[in-house]
Structure formats: C-alpha cells, structure tokens
Amino acid sequence: MDMEKNADMEKSERQDRPAIVMITCDELNRKTLGCYGGKAITTPHIDSLAEAGTNYENCYTVSPWCLPSRCSILTGRYPHNSGAYSNFRKCALDTGISNLFQSLRESGYRTSVFGKCHFAPVPYSETRADRTLPYEEFKAYYESLGIDHLELEDDKQVSVWFYDDYSKELDQAGYLKAYRDAVWNPDYRKVFPFPGPADWHPDAWTGRKAVEYIHSYEEEKPLFAWISFSGPHYTFDAPEEYLSQVDMAGLPPLIKREGELDGEDRIHHDSYFGGPNSNIDGCGHADGHACKNYTDEYWDRLRRSYCGNVKLIDDQVGEIINAVKAKYGDNALILFSADHGEMLGDHGLWGKHNCAYDEVWHIPLLVKYPGKKTGTADRRLVNSVDFLPTCLEAAGAVIPACDGRSLSDPDWERDYTFAEGEGYLAVTDGRYKYVHVQKGREHGRELLDLREDPDEFENRIAQPEYQEALAALREKMIEHVIPAILA
Numbered sequence: 001m002d003m004e005k006n007a008d009m010e011k012s013e014r015q016d017r018p019a020i021v022m023i024t025c026d027e028l029n030r031k032t033l034g035c036y037g038g039k040a041i042t043t044p045h046i047d048s049l050a051e052a053g054t055n056y057e058n059c060y061t062v063s064p065w066c067l068p069s070r071c072s073i074l075t076g077r078y079p080h081n082s083g084a085y086s087n088f089r090k091c092a093l094d095t096g097i098s099n100l101f102q103s104l105r106e107s108g109y110r111t112s113v114f115g116k117c118h119f120a121p122v123p124y125s126e127t128r129a130d131r132t133l134p135y136e137e138f139k140a141y142y143e144s145l146g147i148d149h150l151e152l153e154d155d156k157q158v159s160v161w162f163y164d165d166y167s168k169e170l171d172q173a174g175y176l177k178a179y180r181d182a183v184w185n186p187d188y189r190k191v192f193p194f195p196g197p198a199d200w201h202p203d204a205w206t207g208r209k210a211v212e213y214i215h216s217y218e219e220e221k222p223l224f225a226w227i228s229f230s231g232p233h234y235t236f237d238a239p240e241e242y243l244s245q246v247d248m249a250g251l252p253p254l255i256k257r258e259g260e261l262d263g264e265d266r267i268h269h270d271s272y273f274g275g276p277n278s279n280i281d282g283c284g285h286a287d288g289h290a291c292k293n294y295t296d297e298y299w300d301r302l303r304r305s306y307c308g309n310v311k312l313i314d315d316q317v318g319e320i321i322n323a324v325k326a327k328y329g330d331n332a333l334i335l336f337s338a339d340h341g342e343m344l345g346d347h348g349l350w351g352k353h354n355c356a357y358d359e360v361w362h363i364p365l366l367v368k369y370p371g372k373k374t375g376t377a378d379r380r381l382v383n384s385v386d387f388l389p390t391c392l393e394a395a396g397a398v399i400p401a402c403d404g405r406s407l408s409d410p411d412w413e414r415d416y417t418f419a420e421g422e423g424y425l426a427v428t429d430g431r432y433k434y435v436h437v438q439k440g441r442e443h444g445r446e447l448l449d450l451r452e453d454p455d456e457f458e459n460r461i462a463q464p465e466y467q468e469a470l471a472a473l474r475e476k477m478i479e480h481v482i483p484a485i486l487a
Helices: 002-016 044-052 066-075 100-106 136-144 165-173 176-184 202-216 269-273 281-285 296-328 384-395 464-485
Strands: 019-026 054-060 110-115 149-152 223-232 332-338 365-368 376-383 417-421 424-428 432-439 442-449
Touching: 019 296, 019 384, 044 296, 044 332, 044 365, 066 100, 066 384, 100 110, 100 223, 100 384, 110 202, 136 149, 149 165, 149 202, 165 176, 165 202, 202 223, 202 296, 223 296, 269 281, 296 332, 332 384, 376 384, 376 417, 424 464, 432 464, 442 464
Parallel strands: 019 223, 019 332, 054 376, 110 149, 110 223
Antiparallel strands: 054 365, 332 365, 417 424, 424 432, 432 442
C-alpha cells in the first residue's frame, strides 16, 4: 500500500511541475518588437509576455553566430567551454557534455524541438542549386543529444539545401523548387516574397507543428518544448500578405554617420567599402562586395520583409501561447528570446559576422513565470547561458556545472558579459565595449563608449583618456578564458 501511495505521490509531483516552453527566433533585432519600442509592426502576442512576465532589459547573447549561441543556450556554457565555437569548423556539440535535453529527461520531462537546431556545422560547400540533399545524419545526431520528439526545419536556406522534415513536406506540397530557385537567385540579393501560401512559410510550419503537438500531448511526463523559429534570419522572405502589414513610416531612420567606417581600424571597414576582409553576411551580395553600394530602395525592401517576417512569427507566438494556456492554464514557464540579432542596415550593414554592435549583441528576453500575472522590468546584466539553469530550476532538476545562473535568483548580478566565436572575443560592462578580432586576415580592435556614443560611431581605442577602461576590459578577457586554457 505504501509503495502505491508513494508512486501516486511521485506521479502527482511530476504532473504538478510546469510545462516549459522556450521560444527563440534566429537573428532577431529586438527593436522591431513593440515591447522594445518598435513602431513598424504590432507584436501584441510577444508583447503580452512582457505585460504578464519579466522583461530582462539588459540581456546579451554569448555569440553573434548561430551555432555557438545555440550550443550555449543548450549547455549553459560559453563557447570556449563547450567547444562549439564556430558555424564553419568541425566543432559540433559533444554529446558527452551535459545539456538541457539530457537534464530534463533525467528529471522526468519529455523533450521536444520544433524548427531549427544547428548544433553542428552545416556542410555549406556541398550545397547545390539544382537539388536538395539528404539530411538524415544530422537529424539522428540532434536526437542523440536527448530530443524525444523532433520536427526539424534547420534554417530557411538549409531547408532548400537539405531534406529536413519541413522541406520534405514542402516538396510534397509542390513549393520546394520555387523556394529553392528563389534562395539561389543572385538577382534577389536574399530579398523576395515567399513563393507559396503563407501557411507554408518555414516559420508558419514550425508554429503549426508546435501547436498541434501541444494540443495533442497526453504523456504523463511534463512537457519541455523548444520552439525555434529560423526567421527572421535571412533570406528576407516574408509572404506578400505580411508585407502589407508593415507601416514603413514607423521604421526608424537607419543609424549611420558619414565617414564612421572610413578608418581602417574599424572592424567592418572592408565590409562597407569592399576589400580583402569583406566578410559580413550581406557584403557577399552587394556590388563590389561593398555594403555601401546598396540603395535606399534595397534597404527599404529588406527591412519591410524582415518586419513582415517578425509579424508572422508574432501570430505564431499567439497560437502557441493560446495552446499552452488551454493545456496547462498558468502552470507553464514561457521564455522568449533570440540566438543573436541582426544589423538590419544600421551602419550600412546587414548580417552579424564579427558584430558587437547592440543590434546583434543585445537581445530580447521575456520570461513568463508560472503564476505570474504582472509585468516587471529587470535591469541586471544577464545572458543566454542563464537560460539552462532557469529552465532546470523551474523543473526541479539538477543543474549541471555551467557558466550561467538562474534568472529567478534575485541575489546575484553579473558585472561583465562576453561574446565569443571563431577568432572573436568581446566584453562589456554595459557602458564600455572591447572587441578583439584575430582570424586569418581578419584583424581588428575596437573600444566603444556607450554613454558618450550610444550609436557606436567612434572607436576610442587609441585615445589616451580611455586607456584605463581598455586595460580593465582586457584584464577581464584574460580572466575569462585562462581557467579553460591554462588552469
């Protein structure tokens, strides 16, 4: 009898634990959202998480690249501690490193992912314009990390290059070839309307799969769902019906100053003017590989499509929130964020490569805690390694060794945060930023003062009055990496 009673109690405890739903966007510039001041579109569903939850106003990504950022979310470790530090080198996340999926599984949760994973480098050199290639090996690897249920759409472009779950269904529906042709068309320069019905857009598919799963979920195990939209990452491909919902008058003026990138000491000098180190994502599609050659009309089309994609995602977030409420009431932890941001034309650039600009580094983070109904703002310096301990604490799970802390712990505050990637390291205390790039021909050092220069126009690294601040940030960088390298 006691054994039956204990089993019933354990079952009740499992069922009482909250559902955990993590929603992320890829390459989301937070300033497009209403809750962060965006005016070009309305985002009522995402904003509702701020109205009833906690808005972490000073959240930063730990990498301006997809793979290292996503692996840090998954492990709670900085890229130099997880070994997954590049989109391009063979540094897939080690299955032996404790991660969010494994820890939740061990605690009795059922894990699921809808949309993008990108925990292993994509073989870009194998892609072909005339066909879509097999992808089963990647899906099997992702599942081996601890995912019980996976509906894979591993990035818009990846889904036309490789047969993931989305592209297989898109092919059956008759729209894959048109999408592949548009993605590969150099004349579009990555900006075009989605060539199919809006409900077949990658982000609509991802949202639909997640909502269907939540509604049909009948497992005794509590649910963890990572809903991972691959938009609004380029390609900039909002469906036509969403383009009309963008108020172009609400778009802010591009942040740009004549001559700001003239100096060769600026990291993105060549990407703007063209040169041997033209390397930000957008320069490859510009005349002369120089982002300065994009026209005003191009920037308007790009930003309109990007905002239309965010609007589509907001609609999907609304459906997800409704499904969670219908299934779990208020017993759910909902976290909304991004892997990193997007320049979106500011400083004459689009993309994120080697960027420490706030457009890329400073990301949205909204957390709706179980039972919480009143919105609050939290101004502490936090970052994406904190997502894992936050989720595991809510689950009552053991938190493995990691670099993060639970966001619900009010008694700690980070003084500095770091961003990392292949040949790239940056540090900020919220006022000063130091950015160090050293990779092949790519070489740059920048010091920014956000109080005196919030738009980040001037590199202060050679100015005498900034040498003390520069030395302090460089010391923090050394302290950050030495334990992993020379301990």
